Amino acid sequence: MIRIGIDVGGTGLKAGAVNEKGLILSKVSCPTRAERPYQAVIQDMAGLARSAAVQAGCDWDKVASVGVGIPGVENAATGIVPFCTNLGWHQVPLRDTLSELLQKGVRVGNDATVAALAEHVAGAAAGTQSSVLVTLGTGVGGGVILDGRPFVGCHGVATEIGHLIVKMDGILCSCGNRGCWERYASATALIREGRELARKQPEGMIARQVEGDLEAITAKVVIDCAKAGDPGAVALFEQYAYWVAVGLANLINAYDPEVILLGGGVSAAGDFLLEAVRARLPELVFFKTMPYARVELARLGNDAGIIGAAMLY
Amino acid sequence: MIRIGIDVGGTGLKAGAVNEKGLILSKVSCPTRAERPYQAVIQDMAGLARSAAVQAGCDWDKVASVGVGIPGVENAATGIVPFCTNLGWHQVPLRDTLSELLQKGVRVGNDATVAALAEHVAGAAAGTQSSVLVTLGTGVGGGVILDGRPFVGCHGVATEIGHLIVKMDGILCSCGNRGCWERYASATALIREGRELARKQPEGMIARQVEGDLEAITAKVVIDCAKAGDPGAVALFEQYAYWVAVGLANLINAYDPEVILLGGGVSAAGDFLLEAVRARLPELVFFKTMPYARVELARLGNDAGIIGAAMLY
Numbered sequence: 001m002i003r004i005g006i007d008v009g010g011t012g013l014k015a016g017a018v019n020e021k022g023l024i025l026s027k028v029s030c031p032t033r034a035e036r037p038y039q040a041v042i043q044d045m046a047g048l049a050r051s052a053a054v055q056a057g058c059d060w061d062k063v064a065s066v067g068v069g070i071p072g073v074e075n076a077a078t079g080i081v082p083f084c085t086n087l088g089w090h091q092v093p094l095r096d097t098l099s100e101l102l103q104k105g106v107r108v109g110n111d112a113t114v115a116a117l118a119e120h121v122a123g124a125a126a127g128t129q130s131s132v133l134v135t136l137g138t139g140v141g142g143g144v145i146l147d148g149r150p151f152v153g154c155h156g157v158a159t160e161i162g163h164l165i166v167k168m169d170g171i172l173c174s175c176g177n178r179g180c181w182e183r184y185a186s187a188t189a190l191i192r193e194g195r196e197l198a199r200k201q202p203e204g205m206i207a208r209q210v211e212g213d214l215e216a217i218t219a220k221v222v223i224d225c226a227k228a229g230d231p232g233a234v235a236l237f238e239q240y241a242y243w244v245a246v247g248l249a250n251l252i253n254a255y256d257p258e259v260i261l262l263g264g265g266v267s268a269a270g271d272f273l274l275e276a277v278r279a280r281l282p283e284l285v286f287f288k289t290m291p292y293a294r295v296e297l298a299r300l301g302n303d304a305g306i307i308g309a310a311m312l313y
Numbered sequence: 314m315i316r317i318g319i320d321v322g323g324t325g326l327k328a329g330a331v332n333e334k335g336l337i338l339s340k341v342s343c344p345t346r347a348e349r350p351y352q353a354v355i356q357d358m359a360g361l362a363r364s365a366a367v368q369a370g371c372d373w374d375k376v377a378s379v380g381v382g383i384p385g386v387e388n389a390a391t392g393i394v395p396f397c398t399n400l401g402w403h404q405v406p407l408r409d410t411l412s413e414l415l416q417k418g419v420r421v422g423n424d425a426t427v428a429a430l431a432e433h434v435a436g437a438a439a440g441t442q443s444s445v446l447v448t449l450g451t452g453v454g455g456g457v458i459l460d461g462r463p464f465v466g467c468h469g470v471a472t473e474i475g476h477l478i479v480k481m482d483g484i485l486c487s488c489g490n491r492g493c494w495e496r497y498a499s500a501t502a503l504i505r506e507g508r509e510l511a512r513k514q515p516e517g518m519i520a521r522q523v524e525g526d527l528e529a530i531t532a533k534v535v536i537d538c539a540k541a542g543d544p545g546a547v548a549l550f551e552q553y554a555y556w557v558a559v560g561l562a563n564l565i566n567a568y569d570p571e572v573i574l575l576g577g578g579v580s581a582a583g584d585f586l587l588e589a590v591r592a593r594l595p596e597l598v599f600f601k602t603m604p605y606a607r608v609e610l611a612r613l614g615n616d617a618g619i620i621g622a623a624m625l626y
Binding site (some may be wrong): 007048073075082083129130146151152153154155156158160161164165166167168169172176177179184210223234243246249250252253254255256257258284285286287288289290291292294 | 388395396432442443459465466467468469470471472473474476477478479480481482483488489490492497556559562565566567568569570571588594596597599600601602603604605606
């Protein structure tokens with residue numbers, strides 16, 4: 001059983017043929033060129049889908065389904081994408097347009113939800129009943145799998161978990177609210193705090209690492225300095241791990257999943273991040289004597305988009 | 314089809330026979346006397362269950378099931394209640410003990426979850442796919458219904474929604490964390506803020522209402538003064554409505570239910586509360602142009618415990 005997964009990003013389109021186990025058999029891609037009319041972009045998706053099948057040696061007739069992950073949401077009742085900022089889309093009938101071009105059933109999902117589904121089927125959450133993927137990147141995204149299925153809620157607006165408010169009247173977020181979790185748990189937050197620290201401590205390791213060029217501070221610089229034991233960077237990273245853990249405690253309180261996976265750029269810190277976050281959780285969970293979600297690293301990286309999209313059936 | 318629902322509280326036990334539509338046909342009660350061994354308390358539950366059936370004119374053989382709502386959680390795998398503060402219980406095998414006494418299948422649920430189920434079956438959320446009940450009382454409790462079933466998570470620790478952290482480093486909560494939603498959205502919060510205001514403004518309406526006796530300030534006093542237009546009380550209540558709305562926005566973001574119901578003592582403020590909360594939500598929800606949960610008042614009040622317990626099958 002071969003399924004096609006399409007991963008739609010603001011800069012690139014990717015498609016792959018995926019088998020039942022979530023293994024990618026072929027992978028093709030092209031630039032999105034999102035400035036074009038949506039019809040042209042969808043046409044390219046259709047072309048990629050057919051190429052992916054060909055490259056996997058699979059007749060189009062044998063393709064069981066097509067799934068698409070988008071950086072936005074779909075109104076599941078109508079199949080219309082109401083808006084998609086990265087693509088400049090408004091009211092785009094993605095599902096039906098692509099379905100007609102491909103003569104196949106098409107399902108559309110949010111890219112973060114799709115990545116969570118991929119980890120659930122073929123990654124670090126395989127074999128679990130329920131899982132939450134948290135991507136610690138420029139922002140904080142994520143997807144929730146309950147009883148083996150993507151959870152999107154009643155109107156399709158669930159699980160923008162990076163925008164759960166963890167600090168009322170806190171830092172202003174791009175969404176207009178104050179105190180969203182992603183203002184504290186994203187790579188952006190690590191960089192902001194790293195720059196702030198370097199400003200205050202021009203002799204500290206972070207400032208020295210970038211030779212005083214604060215703009216050159218990345219999440220990796222901050223993490224590397226913390227790993228190297230610089231006291232300022234260690235304290236900063238511990239604060240960051242606490243901020244991540246507060247949000248994870250909220251996710252545990254809300255979803256009580258079997259496992260929470262950390263993905264996204266910051267998760268490249270690996271066990272260093274994992275141990276720091278795990279250490280803060282016991283004090284934060286509500287039921288101190290009950291078991292709660294394990295926290296692990298996500299495993300599929302960039303392939304999660306294609307695999308998860310293919311698993312949307 | 315008659316089912317028995319048992320509502321276990323720290324001071325009283327209640328039981329009722331409930332029909333398929335969630336209508337209570339009989340109601341019996343007795344004091345909990347939680348200082349006794351758990352076996353004696355469970356014996357009383359069994360006695361009440363049988364009495365409720367008798368009073369409803371229903372042979373015990375015809376009773377389809379028995380459900381119990383407790384102020385705690387059950388480990389669903391073992392049927393054991395690991396702890397239940399209000400009852401002083403530790404590791405109590407409630408399900409099996411009661412099942413043996415009654416020779417019936419028994420299900421146990423958290424009291425707030427059970428109340429949410431009652432509203433879903435026979436109250437303000439009837440006919441919806443998913444709903445969240447939020448009880449604004451001494452604390453903030455609640456229950457979540459997804460696809461018509463109580464949602465309790467993988468380890469049974471989901472949905473202590475009053476303890477979602479909305480203000481990191483905020484007010485200390487009885488659970489040990491800082492900034493839990495219930496520190497801001499409970500009746501207790503309204504009273505705290507009311508007392509604070511009366512201290513600062515001894516000539517304000519709240520202080521006058523209680524003739525300077527700050528201990529006499531209740532949530533109702535604060536709400537009545539806000540309704541009467543006292544500027545201090547109005548500002549306080551608007552702040553409170555904002556705090557409630559922040560938590561509701563988080564619930565929408567996490568669960569995206571069809572409806573959110575407000576219950577508990579503060580919900581006696583009715584439309585005055587509802588309108589104040591609804592007014593703050595549009596700015597707080599993430600997807601500004603997508604539909605989201607309606608906010609309504611819960612309807613079943615104290616009967617929700619019996620009805621919902623009976624619906625646990």
